[in-house]
Amino acid sequence: MVSADGPERYEQLFTAAEDILRSYYLQPDRKDRQEGVITTHRDTTGNWFEFWRPQPRPAYYWAESNLHTIQREATVHICRGSTPGTYDIDVQVDRYRYRLDERQVDNPAGALRLFSSDAPTYFGRTLYGTATETTNASGNLKLDDASYWIHLGRDESMENAILAAIMKRYDRVPVSATAPE
Numbered sequence: 300m301v302s303a304d305g306p307e308r309y310e311q312l313f314t315a316a317e318d319i320l321r322s323y324y325l326q327p328d329r330k331d332r333q334e335g336v337i338t339t340h341r342d343t344t345g346n347w348f349e350f351w352r353p354q355p356r357p358a359y360y361w362a363e364s365n366l367h368t369i370q371r372e373a374t375v376h377i378c379r380g381s382t383p384g385t386y387d388i389d390v391q392v393d394r395y396r397y398r399l400d401e402r403q404v405d406n407p408a409g410a411l412r413l414f415s416s417d418a419p420t421y422f423g424r425t426l427y428g429t430a431t432e433t434t435n436a437s438g439n440l441k442l443d444d445a446s447y448w449i450h451l452g453r454d455e456s457m458e459n460a461i462l463a464a465i466m467k468r469y470d471r472v473p474v475s476a477t478a479p480e
Contacts, residue, residue, distance in 0.1 A: 301385065301386050301387075301388060301466065301469065302384055302385050302386075303384065303385070303386050304384050309377075309386065310332075311469065312377060312386065312388075312465075312469050313332055313335070313337075313377060315465050315468040315469040316337055316375045316377065316388070316465050317330065317337060318468060319461055319464045319465045319468055320337065320339055320373055320375065320461070322353075322464070323353050323373075323457075323461060324342050324345070324352055324353070325339040325340070325342055325371065325372075325373045326339060326340050326342065327339055327340075328340045335376060335377035335378050335386070336374070336375070336376055336377075337373075337374070337375040338372075338373070338374045338375075339372055339373045339374070340372070341370040341371065341372045341395065342370060342371060342372075343368060343369070343370050344360075344364040344369040344370065344371055345364070346364060346365050347361075347365050353460075355369075355454070355456075355457065356456045356457075356460075357456060360394075360454065360456070363396075367396050367397065368396065368397035369394060369395065369396055369397075369451075370394070370395045370397070370448070371392055371393065371394055371395075371454060371457065372392070372393050372395070373390065373391065373392045373393075373457075373461065374390075374391045374392075374393075375388065375389070375390050375391075375461075375465075376388070376389040376391075388462060388465065388466075390458045390461050390462045390465070391453060391458060392453060392454040392457045392458045392461065393450065393451075393452070393453060393454070394450075394451040394452060394453070394454050395448040395449065395450055395451060396448070396449045396451055397446065397447075397448055397449075398446060398447055398448070398449050399446040
């Protein structure tokens with residue numbers, strides 16, 4: 300729960316949330332000040348060699364993001380609290396892993412095609428064309444028959460880090476002085 304006296308302080312809180320999401324390389328997709336919602340585009344998690352980007356924690360998430368293509372998507376809700384002049388902030392970060400059929404290498408020329416769409420999958424299919432996005436029965440975003448994003452759940456450590464950073468940024472914003480009447 301955070302105290303925000305008046306629309307100016309609410310705007311500062313909303314702006315602090317936007318700034319912190321950008322500092323975590325999560326670009327805002329939808330911003331609704333009226334409803335107090337910020338959603339972001341999915342962003343691929345930084346790898347070990349991207350030292351300038353925030354690294355995932357705990358160590359398991361860090362290792363996973365270096366072995367697989369992992370994306371994160373954040374949603375921030377700022378809603379009125381139970382007492383007047385207060386707001387509750389909720390941060391949700393969802394993790395997704397890219398799933399793709401294994402590629403088959405059956406000769407030296409196949410090794411050269413390994414990272415192109417010409418390489419057949421383990422089942423012998425060659426994937427051509429553009430991907431169409433649908434959602435399968437388990438709720439995963441499916442790109443085509445061979446590839447889709449698997450929802451891995453929430454990233455609580457990143458949620459807590461973003462929330463703490465929002466509160467720290469908001470506390471540093473000075474309250475503008477009002478002129479005496």
